[in-house]
Amino acid sequence: MNLNSSEEALRDFAGLYESHGARLKSIACNLLGNVADAEDAVQEAFLKAYRAKDRFKGDSAPFTWLYRILVNACLDTGRRRQRRREDQEPETTFDLRTAPSQDHPLRVALEAALRKVEGRPRAVFLLAEVEGFTHREIAEILEIAEGTSKHDLFVAKRELRRLLAGTRPPAIEGPHP
Amino acid sequence: MREVTCADLELALATDDPALREALARHAEGCAACQAELTLAREIEAAAPSLRKAWASPGLDERVRQSWRAEARTRRPLRAASWVSLAAAALLVVGLGVRAWKGAPAPDAGEAALAFPALDPATQQLLSEQAAAEVEKAEAAYVRSVDALARLAEPRLQEPLSPALTNYREKLLLLDTAIAACRAEVERNRFNAQLRLELLSLYREKRDTLDTLLKEDLNAL
Numbered sequence: 600m601n602l603n604s605s606e607e608a609l610r611d612f613a614g615l616y617e618s619h620g621a622r623l624k625s626i627a628c629n630l631l632g633n634v635a636d637a638e639d640a641v642q643e644a645f646l647k648a649y650r651a652k653d654r655f656k657g658d659s660a661p662f663t664w665l666y667r668i669l670v671n672a673c674l675d676t677g678r679r680r681q682r683r684r685e686d687q688e689p690e691t692t693f694d695l696r697t698a699p700s701q702d703h704p705l706r707v708a709l710e711a712a713l714r715k716v717e718g719r720p721r722a723v724f725l726l727a728e729v730e731g732f733t734h735r736e737i738a739e740i741l742e743i744a745e746g747t748s749k750h751d752l753f754v755a756k757r758e759l760r761r762l763l764a765g766t767r768p769p770a771i772e773g774p775h776p
Numbered sequence: 777m778r779e780v781t782c783a784d785l786e787l788a789l790a791t792d793d794p795a796l797r798e799a800l801a802r803h804a805e806g807c808a809a810c811q812a813e814l815t816l817a818r819e820i821e822a823a824a825p826s827l828r829k830a831w832a833s834p835g836l837d838e839r840v841r842q843s844w845r846a847e848a849r850t851r852r853p854l855r856a857a858s859w860v861s862l863a864a865a866a867l868l869v870v871g872l873g874v875r876a877w878k879g880a881p882a883p884d885a886g887e888a889a890l891a892f893p894a895l896d897p898a899t900q901q902l903l904s905e906q907a908a909a910e911v912e913k914a915e916a917a918y919v920r921s922v923d924a925l926a927r928l929a930e931p932r933l934q935e936p937l938s939p940a941l942t943n944y945r946e947k948l949l950l951l952d953t954a955i956a957a958c959r960a961e962v963e964r965n966r967f968n969a970q971l972r973l974e975l976l977s978l979y980r981e982k983r984d985t986l987d988t989l990l991k992e993d994l995n996a997l
Contacts, residue, residue: 605848608848609844609845609848612844613841616837616840616841620836620837620840621830624829624830624831624833624836625828625829625830628829629827629829634831634833635920637829638833638835638836638839639923641836641840642836642839642840642843645840645843645844646840646843646844646847649843649844649847650847679909679912703822703823703826704823705819705820705822705823706823706826706827709820709823709824709827710827713827724824725827728820728821728824728825729824729825729827729828730828731825749790749792753786753789753790756789756790756817756820757786757789759820760813760816760817760820763816763820764812764816
């Protein structure tokens with residue numbers, strides 16, 4: 600991808616938006632919890648990426664660079680919210696279209712539990728299990744080692760199992776509590 | 777054949793190793809507690825893709841493209857006219873900043889939520905953490921209302937060019953440029969009360985401009 604000339608850059612970014620806009624919105628919505636903030640974050644990410652296009656060195660794919668900007672912005676927002684203790688406030692409700700074939704009885708409980716998983720493990724879970732990125736791609740996006748990505752996914756899943764265990768029928772018998 | 781015990785549960789759930797996963801599945805057949813954990817883990821993995829969100833947002837598509845176009849225009853090589861625009865923007869920023877320092881007009885009802893807590897630039901140039909958080913919260917609500925107004929004004933800005941409309945577009949572009957510059961400064965120093973006041977003044981100016989644009993009959997100008 601040539602990000603040098605202005606016209607070409609506009610075309611290239613339009614292509615990036617076409618290819619990745621929907622996925623970026625989904626990630627931002629899951630990280631921020633509402634559509635309005637998600638759309639603002641996506642717009643900001645594309646603008647930041649456009650402004651910084653001259654600094655893009657091509658050592659990673661442009662799309663991972665774009666996801667990095669978005670996820671970092673969402674995590675920063677999350678940290679600011681945590682500082683302000685706003686994460687307890689009711690979030691804006693919205694009507695989202697989910698493909699019926701993809702719907703799942705555990706979805707609502709999982710979504711609520713995921714909101715309680717904080718920081719990078721939450722982002723790694725979203726990128727890996729929801730959006731289907733590989734650990735190599737996640738490592739590039741978040742600028743972490745692949746091993747760290749795997750560990751964060753493990754932490755997120757363990758936390759989700761702990762949070763969701765109470766919603767499941769208890770095991771009848773077993774050697775550990 | 778590898779064997780696992782209850783103590784290996786976490787490791788076996790975390791691994792990508794198919795042999796270890798198979799061993800866990802065999803162990804779970806005779807262990808209800810591990811079976812429950814394994815079932816829940818599988819259900820989480822199965823349900824995760826359903827969290828993917830999709831919604832149409834034509835407004836966002838246009839906003840993104842407009843922001844690139846505005847950015848591309850500001851990055852063109854500077855000609856004489858551009859220097860005039862830059863000078864005007866600088867004067868606008870300085871002028872609004874001075875006005876903010878001297879005391880901007882009393883906020884109207886729409887700005888009531890944007891009361892800066894204990895903020896007197898003459899005596900207090902730095903905000904406390906709590907005050908900064910309160911200001912950011914109020915600021916975010918105000919920015920959303922200005923953005924909503926901007927979306928309302930978009931159809932008017934797309935109308936065929938007239939001298940009046942050209943003026944509005946240029947003024948809004950200058951304001952957006954000044955806002956972006958001011959926001960960047962605020963991000964670097966979020967406790968600086970003076971910068972916050974400048975940002976407020978710029979947003980107020982943008983709101984007034986959009987408000988006037990929506991009320992005016994451009995064809996009559």
